[in-house]
Amino acid sequence: MENFILVLRDFLTFVLIINLEYINDIIFSLNTFKFIKIRNKASKELHYEYRFCFEESEKYLKASDISSYEREEALQDILDMLLEAQSLKTPIGNIFGDNDENFLKNIVEEYKKPKNILYKTLLPIQQFITTTLFIIAIMIIIMSIYGKSIIYGFNNAISYESLVLLFIYFFIMKRYRTKYDMKKPFHTQTELKKQMTKDWFIVMFFTLIMAWLFYYIFETILHISVLSSLPLYEYKLYLLFLIIASIFIEIYIKKYSKSSNF
Amino acid sequence: MWCKVGDKMAEDTQMLKGILEGCILKIIKENETYGYEICEKLINSGFKDVGEGSVYPILIRLEKKKLIFSKIMDSPFGPKRKYYYLTEQGKEALNDFTILWDEIKNKVDNILK
Numbered sequence: 001m002e003n004f005i006l007v008l009r010d011f012l013t014f015v016l017i018i019n020l021e022y023i024n025d026i027i028f029s030l031n032t033f034k035f036i037k038i039r040n041k042a043s044k045e046l047h048y049e050y051r052f053c054f055e056e057s058e059k060y061l062k063a064s065d066i067s068s069y070e071r072e073e074a075l076q077d078i079l080d081m082l083l084e085a086q087s088l089k090t091p092i093g094n095i096f097g098d099n100d101e102n103f104l105k106n107i108v109e110e111y112k113k114p115k116n117i118l119y120k121t122l123l124p125i126q127q128f129i130t131t132t133l134f135i136i137a138i139m140i141i142i143m144s145i146y147g148k149s150i151i152y153g154f155n156n157a158i159s160y161e162s163l164v165l166l167f168i169y170f171f172i173m174k175r176y177r178t179k180y181d182m183k184k185p186f187h188t189q190t191e192l193k194k195q196m197t198k199d200w201f202i203v204m205f206f207t208l209i210m211a212w213l214f215y216y217i218f219e220t221i222l223h224i225s226v227l228s229s230l231p232l233y234e235y236k237l238y239l240l241f242l243i244i245a246s247i248f249i250e251i252y253i254k255k256y257s258k259s260s261n262f
Numbered sequence: 263m264w265c266k267v268g269d270k271m272a273e274d275t276q277m278l279k280g281i282l283e284g285c286i287l288k289i290i291k292e293n294e295t296y297g298y299e300i301c302e303k304l305i306n307s308g309f310k311d312v313g314e315g316s317v318y319p320i321l322i323r324l325e326k327k328k329l330i331f332s333k334i335m336d337s338p339f340g341p342k343r344k345y346y347y348l349t350e351q352g353k354e355a356l357n358d359f360t361i362l363w364d365e366i367k368n369k370v371d372n373i374l375k
Contacts, residue, residue, distance in 0.1 A: 035342060042340030076334075076342040077297055077318065083339035084298045106319035110326070 035072045042079055050082045053092055060104045066111040074107055122249045129245060282309070282320055284359035287352055290330055294345045296337075297321060321346065329355050 046054055057078050061071045085095050096103045282304070289295060289303050301317045321344075324330045329352035337343035348356070 038341055045340065073334075073344070074318075074322075077344055079341045080296075080337045080339055080343045081298050081318075083337075083341070087339070103318070106316075107322065110319040110322040 035076060039072070039075055039079055042083065045086075046079075046082055047086060049092055050086045053096065054079060054082055057104055061108070064108045066108055070111045074111070125249065129249070279316075279320065281363075282316065283324060284356065284363065285309075286317065286320060286324065287329065287348065287356040287359065290346045291348045291353070291356060294347055296343050296345050300346075324352070327351075 043051065043054055058075060061074055064071070066074075081095055082092075084090075085092070285304060285307070286300055289300050295303075297318055300321070304317065321330070325332060325346075328349055330346045331349055332344040332346050334342045334344055
């Protein structure tokens, strides 16, 4: 039974890890939920080539390091522009110019221009903290359900081992998404999907190697057991610190990137 | 042909960006307006190669410089649309641009005569 719980824990961690990027999107969409709802509804009105351009813009802006407010602001405008162009039968080129990629690049650059180092540092940290908290919350809920019937399960909700893996994966995945969504917009879907599948395995493999190296250095060479079965559930103060830090960062980012009425 | 060469040259210069900023400020001063409409007005005024591609980043920049401000309202197409307005700073900047443009235009005209 003990083994079953451990296997279940690792399996859930793995499932959550591979879905991390989507979880991240969901969490950061909560801030601008109303606008996303409008965007999703209105984007269905776009016809094929206009929709393709919009979806590429969505991917590109999601991968960029502008805040969720700025991203939503830009996406609403791009969508409105494309819908108007479609109704007037204006060609895509008239909107995006000669270089589609340049158009998006210019938008991101303009949003990024006056930002200070603190903002640039805080944004990925906040993304990581929030995602981690979300995953921990899910893990604790799931494991507490099992824990009621299986005594062993609860205290092994999530260990540092899983967190380190999450941490490594998060930053590798972020780089990976930036690479594909920002550097190759407007490529054909098939070409992109093929490349993404191939690279996903490379990223996963690299993550596991990194995690193993980390584990090997600390546990085997240095004999420091920072990674072994320390249940994060017991670290209430650490979790509280993460929550408070995340709230403060969110307030700062919101204040910094919020424009007029958004 | 000369026009095309001129357009190409202008496209690549910072000067066009500055000129576009001035023109956009003027368009916004006349009426509350939004990205697509600004672009249409520029095209109708002769800036044939100006797409939203160049206008939209300029609008972001002008807003960051606090020369314009925006209000988000519903668009007839469904999503939210940003309507732009000139700030006091924007009015001053437009005034400076008009004076500067007149000066440059006169100087260039004198040489080209």
